Amino acid sequence: MNPYNTPVLPQPWWRTTPAVLALLALVALIGALSFGFGFLVMIAAVVAVWVLPRWRWFTKAGATFGALVLLTVGAGLGGQLDDNGTAKSEAVTQNKGSDSVKAASPSPSPKALEAADYTEKPLDEAVKLARSAGFTTAHHDAAEEGRTVMVRSLWTVCFQKVDTTAETINFAAVKDDEPCPEKDGGPLPWPVMPEVVGATYDTALKDLKRAGIDLDSVQLDDVYLDLDTPTAEEAAEDGDEWRVCFQSPDEGTDVTSDTAVSLDLGRWTDVDLVQHCPKAKDTTYDIPANDPDHDSGNSTTGGAGSTGGSSSSSSGGSSGSSSGSSTGGGSVGTVHPGSFCSPQGATGVTKAGTPMICGPASDGRNRWHS
Structure with a gap:
């Protein structure tokens, strides 16, 4: 059998050029109906152009570009038809609506906003809700100063x-810690400081509260x-024993x-x-x-003089070589731990009954310690 005389077998129809061209034309048709589905068909x-026909590569590239053009044209025609249909539908609706308006009574005007x-409320929240x-919205300082509102959440x-x-x-707003005019x-109605010097702590608190002070x-x-x-809690427990000696502001x-x-405050009883x-x-x-x-030499509680010398205690007792020194002792009654004291060597007790002595502390000054 001569191979040069062997007849060429016919290709399947779906691999022929007309079949591929028909598939390309289908891209435009389906793209006009649905762009998404048309894209999938494209x-x-x-894929069919590059796999099925026995075309040269530049022919296949041209067919690929043609498929994209066909999809674009088909989608454009489909969109044009959709726009026209929408316009016609809207025109019919408007005509029907105008006929209804002519037949019906005039509609009421829109309701005003409330x-x-x-x-x-915080200014930022009020602006958001409004x-x-x-x-x-707009905003400004409610006080007479006319300040610029920088951070709305703070007003x-x-x-x-x-x-x-x-x-x-x-x-119109003010800062969070300010009263409204x-x-x-x-003007901002700030509270005015009352005169409380000489009053007991209880009375002073009542006057401050009445004046609007926090x-x-x-x-x-x-x-x-x-x-x-x-x-404040300790002073309130004995509010009638504590007195106001100085106040600030005036x-x-x-x-x-x-x-x-x-x-x-100062505290005393009888x-x-x-x-x-x-x-x-x-x-x-x-x-x-x-x-x-304090000159302890004149004290009725005993002890040595604080400045040296030969001064003696009015409570009696022997005077030795140290009786006139700054290290003399003597009981001074109730003392507070850690407070300044004099003379060095003096003794006392706390309110709880703990014995204390006056001596140098870490800061070099005489303080009461056990």
Whole structure:
């Protein structure tokens, strides 16, 4: 059998050129109906172009580009038909609607927006709620200073001005720790410091509260150098025994959010040796013998002189070589641990009955210790 005379077998129909071209044409048709489905058909057509026919590579590349063009054209025609159909549908709807309007009575005007009450809310929250309700917002300082609002979350709404026609709300706010003025643009009504010097601690608290001052911000100090400062709870336990010796600020001063209110307290009863406030701060001792300048030689509690010499105690006792020295002793009664003391070597007891002695501490000064 001569191989040169062997007839060529016919190809299957689906591998013929007409079949592939028909598949490419199907890309345009399906793309006009559905772009997504047409895209999938285009992928299948491209694969068929490169696998099925016995075309040269540049022919296959041209057919691939043609498939993309056919999909674009088909999708464009489909979109054009859809747009026209939509336009016609809208036109019919509008015509029907206009006919209905002619036959029916005029419809009412749109309902005006209603604003909620946003006062006492944080400014940032009020702005968010108002905008979600359909309003355009603005804000400014409610105080007379006309300050610029920098961080809305740190301001609180005092007043609001609503314009339902323009659908706007203008908020007037102050800082979170400030009181609202009586009217927009007015002065801030800060509380005024009352005069509490000479009053008991209980009375002073009542006067401060009546003036509108936050009691939690009041700081306490003790005018006695040999006693620790009481806490608010400790002072309240014996509020009629503690007296206000000094105050800050002075009477008539505005107490703003930056003002530090402090009370210097002294405590005494009928049995205490000191029953009055000092003339200045940090110059008095609850127990006079604790005062370094106190002359223990004139004390009725005993002990040696604090400045040396031959002075003797009025309570009697032998005077030795150390009786005039600064290390003389003697009992001074009830003392407070850690407080300054004099003279060195003096003895005392705490309120709990623990014996104490006056001697040098870590800071080099004489303090009471056990």
